[in-house]
Amino acid sequence: MESTKSKPRDSTGSDLSEQIKAATKDSHVRAENTQLMLNHQKGQITQTQYKLLLCSLYEIYRALEEELDRNADHPAVQPVYFPQELARLESLELDLEHFFGPHWRKRVTVPAATHRYTQRLREIGKNSPDLLVAHAYTRYLGDLSGGQVLGKITQKSLGLSGIKGIAFFSFPGVTSPNKFKQLYRGRMNSIELTEQQRQEVLDEATRAFEFNIEVFDDLQKMLSITEEASSEKRNDTASQSQSRTFSNSPILQFALGVGITLATVGMGVYAF
Numbered sequence: 312m313e314s315t316k317s318k319p320r321d322s323t324g325s326d327l328s329e330q331i332k333a334a335t336k337d338s339h340v341r342a343e344n345t346q347l348m349l350n351h352q353k354g355q356i357t358q359t360q361y362k363l364l365l366c367s368l369y370e371i372y373r374a375l376e377e378e379l380d381r382n383a384d385h386p387a388v389q390p391v392y393f394p395q396e397l398a399r400l401e402s403l404e405l406d407l408e409h410f411f412g413p414h415w416r417k418r419v420t421v422p423a424a425t426h427r428y429t430q431r432l433r434e435i436g437k438n439s440p441d442l443l444v445a446h447a448y449t450r451y452l453g454d455l456s457g458g459q460v461l462g463k464i465t466q467k468s469l470g471l472s473g474i475k476g477i478a479f480f481s482f483p484g485v486t487s488p489n490k491f492k493q494l495y496r497g498r499m500n501s502i503e504l505t506e507q508q509r510q511e512v513l514d515e516a517t518r519a520f521e522f523n524i525e526v527f528d529d530l531q532k533m534l535s536i537t538e539e540a541s542s543e544k545r546n547d548t549a550s551q552s553q554s555r556t557f558s559n560s561p562i563l564q565f566a567l568g569v570g571i572t573l574a575t576v577g578m579g580v581y582a583f
């Protein structure tokens with residue numbers, strides 16, 4: 312028997328955009344309250360922390376946007392396909408180049424959680440493109456909401472000028488984030504889904520938040536160990552001169568931290 316497609320829109324609060332917001336409400340609170348996001352909101356993000364976050368965002372958006380591009384004509388992707396307005400990959404490339412220089416590609420390092428997240432994106436892009444909307448919603452509407460505040464905080468905390476290093480937060484193709492979010496919600500609501508597909512999208516959105524939380528937690532673990540290592544080094548009087556060399560070189564400090572994390576946590580770090 313053919314399954315019944317649900318009505319694209321109605322006025323009883325059963326629009327996909329409303330359901331997805333309700334379904335991910337608790338996850339949103341948890342994501343906001345991860346240590347990394349709390350520090351970020353308080354303006355306590357260091358350049359090392361931000362660079363590590365950018366590396367993970369780069370791999371996440373590379374997977375998300377390649378899968379959206381590949382499925383651009385799919386009926387559940389086409390209504391929410393806005394590469395001109397939303398695509399983040401090029402801005403992340405600019406930010407990474409700003410911080411790491413022209414050979415930034417060799418410096419992209421991510422924890423295991425980021426790798427699991429991108430694997431999931433590749434898998435659904437290949438086998439269940441209906442679910443891509445859940446991931447696009449989670450990232451892009453987040454970037455257009457709290458992300459806008461985080462951009463300003465990052466700029467101030469790191470003393471950056473203009474758009475350099477914070478291109479990720481800037482959406483030149485979106486004049487009003489609020490109006491664009493309304494348009495996006497309307498497009499989400501126009502996607503025809505069976506009840507089963509709709510439930511799968513809602514479950515996938517919760518999963519998308521979970522992936523983000525796991526990435527933030529893994530990054531926080533890497534960073535805590537990096538900071539501990541730096542502070543141990545500073546306290547080690549026997550190796551004072553070496554310590555100064557590391558703390559004077561952000562790139563060495565970054566590599567040192569990641570290396571120590573690999574050895575200590577054993578959680579898997581992927582360099583691309």
Ligand code: HEM
Pocket residue numbers: 328331332339342343348349351352448449450452453454456457458460461520523
């Ligand atoms: C510092 C952490 C965060 C803050 C302060 C924050 C803040 C906000 C605020 C104020 C809104 C409401 C905007 C509105 O109603 O127009 C919002 C919406 C949203 N946020 Fe966040 N957020 C944070 C982290 C995240 C994270 C980590 C994600 C996902 C990865 C996320 C995903 C979303 C989504 C998808 C929406 C749209 C909800 C909807 O209208 O359906 N947020 N956020």
